[in-house]
Structures are given as C-alpha cells and as structure tokens.
Amino acid sequence: MSQDDLALAIREDGKERGEPNDCAKRNVQRWEAGKVGMPRPVYVRSLERVTGLPIEALGFAIPVPNARATDTDATNGHGRPAQGEAAKVGAITAPGGAVPMTKHSDHGTLSGIWLSRYEFHSSGRGSDFSGEHYVVIIQHGNKLTARSLPEGSANPDSPLTLDLTVEGNVVTGTWREETAQDGYYAGAVYHGAIQLLVEPTGRKMTGKWVGFGKDFDVNTGPWELVFKDASTSKTTMAEYNRRP
Numbered sequence: 649m650s651q652d653d654l655a656l657a658i659r660e661d662g663k664e665r666g667e668p669n670d671c672a673k674r675n676v677q678r679w680e681a682g683k684v685g686m687p688r689p690v691y692v693r694s695l696e697r698v699t700g701l702p703i704e705a706l707g708f709a710i711p712v713p714n715a716r717a718t719d720t721d722a723t724n725g726h727g728r729p730a731q732g733e734a735a736k737v738g739a740i741t742a743p744g745g746a747v748p749m750t751k752h753s754d755h756g757t758l759s760g761i762w763l764s765r766y767e768f769h770s771s772g773r774g775s776d777f778s779g780e781h782y783v784v785i786i787q788h789g790n791k792l793t794a795r796s797l798p799e800g801s802a803n804p805d806s807p808l809t810l811d812l813t814v815e816g817n818v819v820t821g822t823w824r825e826e827t828a829q830d831g832y833y834a835g836a837v838y839h840g841a842i843q844l845l846v847e848p849t850g851r852k853m854t855g856k857w858v859g860f861g862k863d864f865d866v867n868t869g870p871w872e873l874v875f876k877d878a879s880t881s882k883t884t885m886a887e888y889n890r891r892p
Contacts, residue, residue: 651676654698661694669694685709689850696849703848758850759787760878761888762794764808766857766871773832779825780892781808783873784880790814792821794873797889803828810842819844819853833862842871851875 649657651673662669669690678684685708687695692703699706764781782800786793794810801808805828812821820843827833840859847854853873861867877884 651680657698658691658694661697662690665693665697667693679708682707686848689848692848693851708848757787757878758785758792758814758846758853759880760785761876761880761884762853762873763876763892764794764796764810764871764873765892767869768867769869770832770862771865772862779803779806779808781806782876782888782890782892783808783810784885785810785873786880787814792819797885799889800892802892803831805829806831812842812844814846817846817848819846819855823857823859836862844871844873 654676655671655673658671659669662671667690671691671694675684675687675691679687686692686703687708695706696703762783762785764783765778767776767778769776780802781796783794783796790813792810792812792814794808794812796806796808798807806825808823808825810821810823812819821841822839823842824837824839826837827835829835838859840857842855842857844853844855846852852875855871856868857871858866858868876888
C-alpha cells in the first residue's frame, strides 16, 4: 500500500467502526520515519485491523512505565542539567531504545463498560477460581471510579468497587468486594491494592491485585479489565446488567 492508501484505509476503518479519525499521509510518513514512538490509540486500533498485525509487530516502541527523574538523571550524573525533551518529562530510556511514556500519556478516556476478571486461590477448597464483573468506569481527570452492575457478576450479590489513579499507562489504586451472604465466604468483605498497565490500544488493562485471604494471609493474583462499550447510558448499562 502507498502511504496515501494506508491513511485512507485507516480512516475508512475508523468510520466503519463508529470511531472516526483524521489519519493523513503525513501521519504515515512520521510513523515510517520513526518520529512517533507510539501512535494515538485511535490509530493503533485501526492499524491493527488494517494490517492484521498486533501493534508490537509494526516496529513501534511499546510504551514503558515512566518514573520521575532522580537527581542523577536530571543532571546526567555530572552535575550539569540534562538537555532535550527527555529532561523536560523526566524520561527514562528503556533497553533497546524504546521511547518512554510521558507522565500524561494520551490513551483517551477510559470511561465505559468493562469486563473485570481476577483469579484467586481458595486454600479452603484447594482450587483456583475467578471473579467476573461487568463494571462501569467513569474517568474524571486522572481519577477512575469503577462500580459493578447489580446483576453483572458471575457471583450474584457480590458488588465490586475500584478507585484508581492513572499516570501515563500505569493505573494504581484499591479494590473492595462484598461477597454474597449465601456464598462460600458468607458476606465477608475483602479489599486490597491493584496495579494495572494500559495496553497501547487503550482497550485492555492487565496487572495484579494484592489482598488478604480468609486465613488473613496476604495473597496476590492476576487481574484484567477488557473494554466492552464506550457508552454509559442507561440503555447500555441495562444491556450489560447480566452475568458475564
């Protein structure tokens, strides 16, 4: 495909999916020249569909979690101020030359309906289990609040809440779940911490939870959130107010 053809295909894909974008030949030129470490998520999603390849296979630098620069980072280790954009954002260069995320990565709003799924081991039952909920995420600035839909759980009467903060592609916060009164855990309330990484498409978050168990030991396990719908209207919430 020519650069014009690719730009057109990306625009058409976005239009077909109800997510219009303004991709132009200039965007493609900048991607091919390596001037953009990672395109905006709206482009990433269409690039994957048009090429049939995951974004990792298209030559872009996958974002890595960023951190504030230390005094050594900021002065190049020689007492002199660092130069260029890396110094401005406190960037840390990843192995292989990956372009680091800035503190305010643009993955778009994360508001919408998501499928939450975590895994845990039950020592009392000697087996692994998973908990699934459809949750409504609302984003205000860098704050996310997630609340499970009343009937949107694999285990009825086990409401889940998440209170999170977004920094770049890193999401950190707390979780709380009230177990069903007639279930195995007899209405016990569990809570803990969670940290997730937002994938470049902005459509999936993966990470781990930590929390205490029935025997008051500290446990951990995988947790993921998968995007389902950008709408949080009453009609959409009613559609997902069911068991996953």
